[in-house]
Amino acid sequence: MSTGLPIGLLLVDDDPLIRAGLGTILASDPGLKILGEAENGLRAIELASRLQPEVIMMDIRMPQLDGLGAMERILAESATAKVLILTTFGEEEYIDRAMSGGAAGFMLKSSDPEELIRGVYSVADGAAALSPRIAKRLVDKFRSVDHDRRARAIGLIEQLTPREHDVLALVGAGSSNSEILDELVLTPATVKGHMTSILLKLKVRNRVEAALIAYQGGLVD
Amino acid sequence: MSTGLPIGLLLVDDDPLIRAGLGTILASDPGLKILGEAENGLRAIELASRLQPEVIMMDIRMPQLDGLGAMERILAESATAKVLILTTFGEEEYIDRAMSGGAAGFMLKSSDPEELIRGVYSVADGAAALSPRIAKRLVDKFRSVDHDRRARAIGLIEQLTPREHDVLALVGAGSSNSEILDELVLTPATVKGHMTSILLKLKVRNRVEAALIAYQGGLVD
DNA sequence: GGCAGACACCGACCAAAGTAGGGGATCACC
DNA sequence: GGTGATCCCCTACTTTGGTCGGTGTCTGCC
Numbered sequence: 001m002s003t004g005l006p007i008g009l010l011l012v013d014d015d016p017l018i019r020a021g022l023g024t025i026l027a028s029d030p031g032l033k034i035l036g037e038a039e040n041g042l043r044a045i046e047l048a049s050r051l052q053p054e055v056i057m058m059d060i061r062m063p064q065l066d067g068l069g070a071m072e073r074i075l076a077e078s079a080t081a082k083v084l085i086l087t088t089f090g091e092e093e094y095i096d097r098a099m100s101g102g103a104a105g106f107m108l109k110s111s112d113p114e115e116l117i118r119g120v121y122s123v124a125d126g127a128a129a130l131s132p133r134i135a136k137r138l139v140d141k142f143r144s145v146d147h148d149r150r151a152r153a154i155g156l157i158e159q160l161t162p163r164e165h166d167v168l169a170l171v172g173a174g175s176s177n178s179e180i181l182d183e184l185v186l187t188p189a190t191v192k193g194h195m196t197s198i199l200l201k202l203k204v205r206n207r208v209e210a211a212l213i214a215y216q217g218g219l220v221d
Numbered sequence: 222m223s224t225g226l227p228i229g230l231l232l233v234d235d236d237p238l239i240r241a242g243l244g245t246i247l248a249s250d251p252g253l254k255i256l257g258e259a260e261n262g263l264r265a266i267e268l269a270s271r272l273q274p275e276v277i278m279m280d281i282r283m284p285q286l287d288g289l290g291a292m293e294r295i296l297a298e299s300a301t302a303k304v305l306i307l308t309t310f311g312e313e314e315y316i317d318r319a320m321s322g323g324a325a326g327f328m329l330k331s332s333d334p335e336e337l338i339r340g341v342y343s344v345a346d347g348a349a350a351l352s353p354r355i356a357k358r359l360v361d362k363f364r365s366v367d368h369d370r371r372a373r374a375i376g377l378i379e380q381l382t383p384r385e386h387d388v389l390a391l392v393g394a395g396s397s398n399s400e401i402l403d404e405l406v407l408t409p410a411t412v413k414g415h416m417t418s419i420l421l422k423l424k425v426r427n428r429v430e431a432a433l434i435a436y437q438g439g440l441v442d
Numbered sequence: 443g444g445c446a447g448a449c450a451c452c453g454a455c456c457a458a459a460g461t462a463g464g465g466g467a468t469c470a471c472c
Numbered sequence: 473g474g475t476g477a478t479c480c481c482c483t484a485c486t487t488t489g490g491t492c493g494g495t496g497t498c499t500g501c502c
Contacts, residue, residue, distance in 0.1 A: 099360055100368050115339070119353075127353030128360045132343035138359055139320055139349045147321045161449060174430035177489065189452045192490060197449095199490080206458090207489075209395035211429045212436060382479060398459065411481050413460060418479095420460080427488090428459070 006033040007124045010053035012044040012070070013037075013086070014062040018109070022057060022086075025113045032120060041065025048074045048081055055104075055124050056083045060091055068097055075102045082123040095137055105129030153217035159201045165219075167194040171207050172214025227254040228345045231274035233265040233291070234258075234307070235283040239330070243278060243307075246334045253341060262286025269295045269302060276325075276345050277304045281312055289318050296323045303344040316358055326350030374438035380422045386440075388415040392428050393435025 009032055013019050019037050026032050035051040038044040040062045048056060056074065058067040071083045082104035087094065089108065098106050104123040107116065108131045119129030130138065160168060163184075170180045181191045195207065204210050214220060230253055234240050240258050247253050256272040259265040261283045269277060277295065279288040292304045303325035308315065310329060319327050325344035328337065329352045340350030351359065381389060384405075391401045398412045405412070416428065425431050435441060 099363055102364075114335075118336070122353035122356075125353070126357070128356035129353055130351060130356045130360075132340075132346070132348030132350055135343075135349035135351045135356060135359075136347070138356075138363060139351075142320055142359060142363060143323075163450060171429065174425065174427060174433060176427060178487095186450090187452060188488090189454090190450070193451070196490060196492090204395065206395065206397060208392065208429050208432045212395060212432060215433060215436065384480065407480090408482060409458090410483060413458095414481070417460065417462090 006031055007055060007120065008033055008035045008051065008053045009120065010035055010044065010047055010051060010056045011037045012039075012041070012056060012062070012067065013059040014039050015059075018059070022116075025116060026057075026120065028113075029117050032117070041067060041070030044070045045073055049077065052078070053081060055120050056081055057120075058083050058085050060085060060087055060094055068094060068101055071098070071103060072101045084119060084123050084129060092134065092137060095134060096141075099138070106134045107131045108133065149216045150218065153213045156202050156213060157217045157219065160198060164194050164198050164201070167191060168198050168202075168210060168214050169219045171195070171198075172211045172220040174211065227252060228276060228341060229254055229256045229272065229274040230341065231256055231265065231268055231272060231277045232258045233260075233262070233277060233283070233288065234280040235260050236280075239280070243337075246337060247278075247341065249334075250338050253338070262288060262291030265291045266294055270298065273299070274302060276341050277302055278341075279304050279306050281306060281308055281315055289315060289322055292319070292324060293322045305340060305344050305350060313355065313358060316355060317362075320359070327355045328352045329354065370437045371439065374434045377423050377434060378438045378440065381419060385415050385419050385422070388412060389419050389423075389431060389435050390440045392416070392419075393432045393441040395432065 009026060011019050011022050011026075011034060013022070016039070019039075023034055023037070027034055035053050036047045038047050042064045044056065044058065044067075045065075056071075058071055060067040067085060071085070074081055075083065083102070084105040084107060085094070085098045085103045086107055086109050089110065095106055105119055105128055107119050107129055111119070111131055115131075122129040157165065157168065166184060167180055170183060175183070177188060177191045177195070180186070181188055184191070198210055199205065199207070202210055202213055204213065230247060232240050232243050232247075232255060234243070237260070240260075244255055244258070248255055256274050257268045259268050263285045265277065265279065265288075266286075277292075279292055281288040288306060292306070295302060296304065304323070305326040305328060306315070306319045306324045307328055307330050310331065316327055326340055326349055328340050328350055332340070332352055336352075343350040378386065378389065387405055388401055391404060396404070398409060398416070401407070402409055402412045416431075419431055420426065420428070423431055423434055425434065
């Protein structure tokens with residue numbers, strides 16, 4: 001990944017003081033080299049293309065074009081740059097969009113200098129850099145997104161007999177009864193019988209809800 | 222959270238050398254205090270209950286009971302302890318289970334000493350501690366788990382008219398046509414007409430697949 | 443051996459989902 | 473003011489889904 005020794009940086013923030021502070025911190029490390037600074041998203045896009053930095057330290061709120069928008073456009077052009085989003089305490093709600101958009105890191109501006117520097121090295125290395133508080137958000141999200149529903153779904157699915165399990169897996173994939181009987185070599189009536197039993201055990205009223213449980217329980221894909 | 226100044230630790234690893242190394246690193250920080258050590262999961266459970274540590278540094282592979290199993294049982298009893306999973310390079314596949322099980326952090330044993338210490342403080346503070354490489358895994362998972370399917374689903378759903386959107390949202394919740402017509406005040410035939418149009422636009426064959434797309438697109442919940 | 447329970451299987455019947463096609467209202471554009 | 477596009481609504485018809493009841497088999501148990 002690293003072209004030579006020093007990692008080329010681009011600093012993007014609309015506040016000159018913050019750029020100066022960041023610059024001082026990062027320039028103090030001999031392995032980092034600041035190639036340029038930008039004061040808004042549009043200028044960041046321009047400089048990213050011209051200077052080809054390895055890591056871009058990007059503020060979110062800026063005039064003209066915000067950091068996330070700029071990041072998306074930069075990543076669409078150059079796959080090589082890593083974007084490390086810098087944020088203040090109250091802006092944690094942008095995590096989703098930043099992560100979806102391809103950010104390599106998401107750190108608080110209030111992080112310790114060494115932590116910032118470590119973060120730059122991490123993302124340059126292809127890993128991710130997250131402030132602990134941000135990491136917590138991500139972990140919580142990861143846990144909740146599936147794992148309440150998922151646990152319930154798995155518990156329900158465990159009640160099924162092997163054959164019912166087979167049928168449910170196909171239902172979860174959106175198969176019709178005729179496709180199921182074709183796959184499992186059964187008569188229509190048998191498939192339907194299994195379905196009735198499945199609906200009863202999963203405590204749902206129709207195959208749509210059954211399919212959702214199969215999906216949540218990880219029976220599909 | 223923090224009761225006094227020093228954070229009480231419990232070290233769990235079956236290798237005495239690693240316990241010694243960890244102990245030396247962590248005891249060098251005046252804000253940390255090692256309350257005890259355990260060489261397997263069962264003993265960890267016993268000591269966690271007796272010593273009431275704030276943070277437990279937990280290895281995964283151990284005889285008797287592994288670290289994840291021990292963590293799950295410890296967290297089931299005491300909600301206050303934070304568990305920081307320590308792992309070697311090749312064991313990253315346990316991330317899912319660790320995070321689902323309630324781990325507050327997941328770090329590589331090869332992390333720098335300062336990074337480990339920082340991790341302990343982070344989890345004691347209610348945040349999360351992740352090694353950059355682990356964080357990358359989590360970020361990737363977060364991105365992929367939803368955001369390929371999700372983007373596609375949202376794109377498809379955008380094609381729908383407002384009324385079709387309403388119908389699909391209810392289908393995604395597992396509603397039958399009669400429930401939908403009741404909710405939206407329509408005749409059965411109208412609901413079916415909308416359904417036909419929905420199936421066409423989403424390019425699916427039946428309401429089960431439509432419901433799955435609604436679910437992936439975030440129309441439900 | 444008889445009996446209970448779980449499982450996979452099936453036929454006949456009724457309910458729900460999906461298809462094909464059309465009416466009417468609105469809006470934009472020439 | 474005619475034309476086309478879009479949307480919402482609807483009737484009549486076919487296909488699929490779901491219920492109810494019942495058969496044969498295997499297993500474990502007294």
